[in-house]
Amino acid sequence: MWRVSPQTKKSNLPPIRAAQIHSAxxxxxxxxxxxxxxxxxxxxxxxxxxxxxxxxxxxxxxxNAENVALWDFRxxxxxxxxxxxxxxxxxxxxHAGGGAKKVFGAAFQVHASSGGNGNLAAGExxxxxxxxxxxxxGRPIWAFNSVARIAPGFPTNxxxxxxxxxxxxxxRDAQIDNRAENQQFGLKLVSGGANKPLMGISIxxxxxxxxxxxxxxxxNYETFGLKISGPQTSTESTANLYxxxxxxxxxxxxxxxxxxxxxxxxxxxxxxxxxxxxxxxxIDADGSIELTRLSNNGGVKHGRSGRVxxxxxxxxxxxxxxxxxxxxxxxxxxxxxxxxxxxPTSQGLIGERVHTKSxxxxxxxxxxxxxxxxxxxxxxxxxxx
Numbered sequence: 001m002w003r004v005s006p007q008t009k010k011s012n013l014p015p016i017r018a019a020q021i022h023s024a025x026x027x028x029x030x031x032x033x034x035x036x037x038x039x040x041x042x043x044x045x046x047x048x049x050x051x052x053x054x055x056x057x058x059x060x061x062x063x064n065a066e067n068v069a070l071w072d073f074r075x076x077x078x079x080x081x082x083x084x085x086x087x088x089x090x091x092x093x094x095h096a097g098g099g100a101k102k103v104f105g106a107a108f109q110v111h112a113s114s115g116g117n118g119n120l121a122a123g124e125x126x127x128x129x130x131x132x133x134x135x136x137x138g139r140p141i142w143a144f145n146s147v148a149r150i151a152p153g154f155p156t157n158x159x160x161x162x163x164x165x166x167x168x169x170x171x172r173d174a175q176i177d178n179r180a181e182n183q184q185f186g187l188k189l190v191s192g193g194a195n196k197p198l199m200g201i202s203i204x205x206x207x208x209x210x211x212x213x214x215x216x217x218x219x220n221y222e223t224f225g226l227k228i229s230g231p232q233t234s235t236e237s238t239a240n241l242y243x244x245x246x247x248x249x250x251x252x253x254x255x256x257x258x259x260x261x262x263x264x265x266x267x268x269x270x271x272x273x274x275x276x277x278x279x280x281x282x283i284d285a286d287g288s289i290e291l292t293r294l295s296n297n298g299g300v301k302h303g304r305s306g307r308v309x310x311x312x313x314x315x316x317x318x319x320x321x322x323x324x325x326x327x328x329x330x331x332x333x334x335x336x337x338x339x340x341x342x343x344p345t346s347q348g349l350i351g352e353r354v355h356t357k358s359x360x361x362x363x364x365x366x367x368x369x370x371x372x373x374x375x376x377x378x379x380x381x382x383x384x385x
Contacts (some may be wrong), residue, residue: 020048025056032059036070043068080149176223301326303362305378310349310368317355317363318378326359326384333357333382335364341374349376 024032024039036059039050044065052072064070112125132141148161166186168174174182189200205211218225228240243253254268266276303320310316318337333354342348347370356363366376 020046022048022050024050024052032057033062036061037063040065040068040070080147300381300383302381303379305376307375307377308366310366310374310376312368312371312373315352315365315367316376317365318376319356319361319363320378320380321361322359322382326382329358331357331382331384333362333380335362335378335380337364337366338377338379339374341372342370346370349374351378 020043022039022043024036027035027038027042029035029038035056036050036052040061040063043050044067049069049071052070052074054073054075056074058074058076061070108128110125110127130144132143134141146161148159150156150159164186166184168184174184176182191197191200203212203215251270252267253270254266256266258265266274268274301322303322305318305320308316308318320335335351335354337349337351339349350367350369352365352367354362355365362380362382364378364380366378368374368376
């Protein structure tokens with residue numbers, strides 16, 4: 001077995017604690033599993049690491065202690081969610097069981113205690129760095145790949161492939177400005193190189209059944225849910241928000257919803273039409289604008305009666321039926337009377353007042369003070385409270 005001895009030479013570095021590296025290949029056993037179990041049992045009683053060297057036969061241990069680090073150099077362990085990949089160094093965890101204990105396959109930490117001048121370009125402290133470079137061939141490259149897999153039959157109370165926490169315990173909230181101390185990000189994507197890459201974030205799926213229920217959710221924020229700011233490097237074909245709707249015109253493209261009554265306050269549809277304020281203001285796909293409402297229970301309505309004859313020196317109530325009807329009679333209505341038969345210089349029909357008002361119809365009184373029988377047409381516009 002190998003041994004790492006304590007550091008004896010004077011140095012500014014902290015002393016290295018003695019640790020033993022045990023090769024499972026050197027332990028007795030009729031099979032690979034028995035040798036690994038023997039290595040784990042031995043290391044569990046000491047301060048060390050159990051190593052499975054590259055020349056060791058395939059196989060896995062049947063036990064694992066929580067205080068044992070097991071490093072596998074055989075390159076036979078398939079990666080979770082990536083059956084075509086193998087790990088050059090596989091670090092077996094201790095299989096978190098019952099209780100609330102957290103288990104990490106690997107943990108990397110760095111503590112920045114001095115240096116720097118408040119400038120973002122003054123150097124960084126990096127807990128973990130991963131890099132990938134293609135110098136030949138044409139295979140895809142990833143500097144970092146993460147997969148969290150829920151095995152069949154084992155639903156969980158939560159799963160995340162990547163969790164990025166930013167703990168601000170500085171004593172002050174970050175401000176919305178460009179000062180260096182306020183540049184705090186849960187996730188920061190920076191493009192580099194001499195040429196432009198394509199996307200900062202691409203959200204897709206590996207198959208039809210694995211499509212995301214929600215592509216992206218933004219919640220629990222104080223000021224902006226989404227802030228899009230410049231600079232835009234091109235003056236042509238550049239948009240702050242670019243939507244490519246599906247071919248189904250019936251689908252919604254953008255929806256604003258009231259979280260209390262779950263009503264769509266505004267919506268923009270894939271066919272180019274839009275509706276705002278519960279549909280009271282609507283832009284149709286052909287560009288026309290109308291006052292309407294999605295619901296049959298209220299909104300803005302207009303009605304026009306047919307021709308009604310009003311006898312000389314009499315009054316008549318002209319009715320307009322609402323289609324669709326209102327939810328109730330709580331609406332404001334304004335009516336006027338058309339009289340195209342009386343001369344501009346003579347007395348004509350007079351629209352007096354609203355007499356009947358219900359969810360189904362409105363009745364408007366028209367007076368005829370002339371000596372002639374005259375036809376009347378009544379127009380009414382109403383808006384629900």
